[in-house]
Amino acid sequence: MKANTDHWMGLPKNLLWGYIAIFLFMTGDGFELAFLSKYIVEIGFSPAQATFAFTVYGLCAALAAWASGVIAEVITPQKAMKIGFLMWVVFHVLFMIFGLTQKNYYFILLFYGIRGLAYPLFLYSFIVVIVHNVREELVGSACGWFWAAYSLGIGVIGSYLPSLIIVHIGELNVLWFSLVWVCAGGMLAMVSLKNIKTSTHLLDLSTREKFSEMSRAVTLLVSNKNIALASVVRIINTLSLYGFAIIMPLLFVGDLGFTMPDWLQIWAIFFFSTIVFNVFWGIMSQKWGMLRLIRWYGCIGCAVFSLSFYYLPVYFGDNFWIAALGATLLGASTAAFVPMTALFPALEPEHKGAAISVCNLSAGLSNFFAPAIATLLLPFVGVKGVVFAYSALYILAFLLTLYIQFTQKEFGPMTRSTARSVS
Template sequence: MDNTKKEWLGLPLNLLWGYIAIAVFMTGDGFELAFLSHYITELGFTPAQSSFAFTLYGLAAALSAWVSGVVAEIITPQKTMKIGFILWCVFHVLFLTFGLTQSNYALMLVFYGIRGLAYPLFLYSFIVVIVYNVRSDGVSSALGWFWTVYSIGIGVAGSYIPSLTIPWVGELGTLWLSLVFCGAGGLIAWVALRRVNTPTHMHTLTTSQKLKELSRAVTLLYTNKNVLYSCIVRIVNTLSLFGFAVIMPMMFVDDLGFTTSEWLQVWTVFFATTIFSNVFWGIMGEKIGWMKVVRWFGCIGMALSTLAFYYIPQHFGHNFYMALIPAIALGIFVAAFVPITAMLTTLEPNHKGAAISVYNLSAGLSNFVAPAIAVLLLPYFGTIGVVVAYTALYLIAFLITYFIKVQQPGFETIPANVDEISTT
C-alpha cells in the first residue's frame, strides 16, 4: 500500500473525489431532515405516525452503521458503497412513488425503513477507504476532513438548498431533486474510487469465517477493554449536540423570547463552526497527540461549553449575538473527539473494519442516549437538570480517558494517553 500520497492540510489528495462524493451524496440525503416529518403530517397522518417512521428509519440506519465497517472489509469498501448507493436510489423512488404520493403508510414504513440501511453503507465505508489509503499518523487529519465534508453536505447545503426549492417545486419536488444529488454523489464515488487501495486479507475467508469477523463488531466490546472505554467516550461525545436539538428550542423560543428563525440561525452557526473545527482538531491530534485533544479539548471543552450554552443566554436574555458565543464554543469542542476513530483502528490493527463498526455503533447510541436523558430528567429537573447531567457525563468521560492505553504512530517514545498538555 502506498502511503506517501500528497496531502494538503491533512486532506489526502488521492482521495479528493471521494470526499467530494460524500459531500454531494449527503447533501441529497439531508434534504428531507428539515421538512419531511411535517410533510408527512400534512398528508393526513398523525405526529405519532410520522415519528414512528423516523424511529424505524433510525433503527435501520443504526444497524447498518454498526456492520458497515466489517462488511466493507469483507467485500471491499467500493462494493459496499455501491450497494448503499443503489439501495438508496431504488428505495427512495419507491418511497416517493408508492408511499408518499399514494399516502400509503404501510409502504412508507417499508420503503423508508429499507432506505435507512443505505446511507451508512455508503458513508461509513469511505472511512475504511481512508484507513487503508492514508498513513497511520495521518488518519486523524483525514477523518477530520471526512466529518467536514459530511457537515457541508448534510448540515449546510442539505438544509439551505430546500429553503430555495420548496417555494419553487414544493416538498415532493424537492425530495425528487434529492435523488439527483445522491445519484451524482454515488456515480462520482463509483468512478473515482475504482483504483484506490482496498483490504484484501478477508476475500479468501470461508462464509463461517466471514460471519465470525462480522461478529467482532460485538465481541470487541468485551475482548478489548480499551475499545470499550473508547466506545463510551464516543457515546458521550455528541450528547449535547443531539440533546440540545431537543431541549434548547423550548428554552430559547418559549422562555427567552427568541423567534424560531433566530434559534435556527444560532444552531446553524454551531453546525457551520464544525466545518472548520473538524479539520483543525484532526490536524492537532497528529501534532500534540490524540488523547490530549480528546481529553482536554473534547471532554473538558464540551463540559464548559455545555454549561455556557445554558447560562450565557439565561444571563443575557434575548440577545442573539451573545447566544452565538456558546454556539461557536460548542461547535469548536464537539469536533475535538475526531481522533477517536484513529484510536480505535490503532487498537485493533488486524480488525479495522470491526473497530470502525464499533465507532459507528457508538455514534448511533449517542443519538439515542441524548434525548433519552432529556425525556427522563426534564419533567423533574427542567432544562438545567439535563445540562448538568450532560456536563457530568463529559467529566466522567474525562476520567475514563485515563484508562485508555493506545500507542499513537509517530509518538513512539511518548504514550498517547499521557496527560501533559505541552506540545510534543
C-alpha cells in the same frame, strides 16, 4: 500496504473526489435533520412520536454502522457504498410517498427506519478506503478532512440551503430536492473510487471465515478494554449533535420567537464551525496527542458549551448573533472528537476493519441514544433537563478517557499513568 499518497495539509489528493462525493451525499441526507421532527408534529403527530421516529432511524443506523467496516473489507468499500446509495434512494422515495404524503405513521417508522440502514454503509465505508490508502501517522488529519466534508454537507449546506428555500417550496419539496444531491454524490463515488485499491486479503476468505471476521466487531468490545472504553466515549461524542437537532427547534422556534429559517441558519453555523475545527483538530492531534485533545477540548468543551447553547438564547432572547456564538463554541468542541476515527484502528491494528466497525457502531448508537434520551426525558424535565443530561454524559466521557491505554506515534505514551503528566 499503504499507497504513497500525496497530500495537502493532510488531505489525500488521490481521494479528493471521494471527499466531494461524501459532501454531496451528506448534503442531501442532511436536508431533513433540523426540521423533520417539527414537520412530523405539524402534520398531526405528537412530539414523542416525532422523536420516536428518529429513535428507530438511529437504531437502524447503528446496526448498519456496526457492520459497515467489516462489510466494506469483505466485499470492498466500493460495493458497500453502492449498496448504501441505492438503498437510500429507494427507501427515501417510499418514505415520502407512503409515509409523509399519506401521513401514515407506521409507514414513516418503517421506511424511514430502513433508510437509516443506508447512509452508514455509504459514509463509513469510505473510512476503510482512507485507512488502506493513507500512512498511519496521517490518518488522523485525513479523517479530519473526512469529517469536514461530512459537516459541510449534512450541517452547513444541508441546513442553510433549506433555510433559503423552505418558505418558498415547502418541506415536502425540500425533501424531494435532497434526492438530487444524494444521487450526485452516489454516482460521483461510483466513478471516482472505481480504481482506488484497498486491502483484498479478506476477499479470499471462505464464507464461514468472513462471518467470523464480521463477528469480531462485537467480540472486540469484550476482548479489548480500550476499544470498549473508546466505544462509550464515541457514543457520547455526538449526543448534542443528534439530540439538539431534534429538541432545539421546539425551544428556538416554539418558545423563544426565532423563525424556522433563523434556526436552520444557526444550526448551519454550528456545522460550519465543526468544519473549520475538524481540520484544525485533526492536524493538532498529531502534535498534542489524540487522547489529550479528546479529553479536554472534546469532553469538557462539550459539557460546558452544550449548556451555553441553551442558556445564551434563553437569557438574551431571539438574538440571532448571540445564538450563533453559542452554536460556534459548541461546534468547535464537538469537532475535538475527530481523532476518535483514527484512534479505533490504532487500538486494534491487527483487525482494523473490525475496529472501524466498532467505531461506526458507536457513532450509530449515538444517533440512537440522543433521540432516545430526549424521548424519555422530554415529557418530565423539558428541553432544559435533556440538555443537562447530555452535559453530564460528557463529564462521564472525560473520566473514561483517563483509563484508555494508548501509545501514539510521534507523540509518546498516553496511558492512565502518563496521561495526567501530559494533560
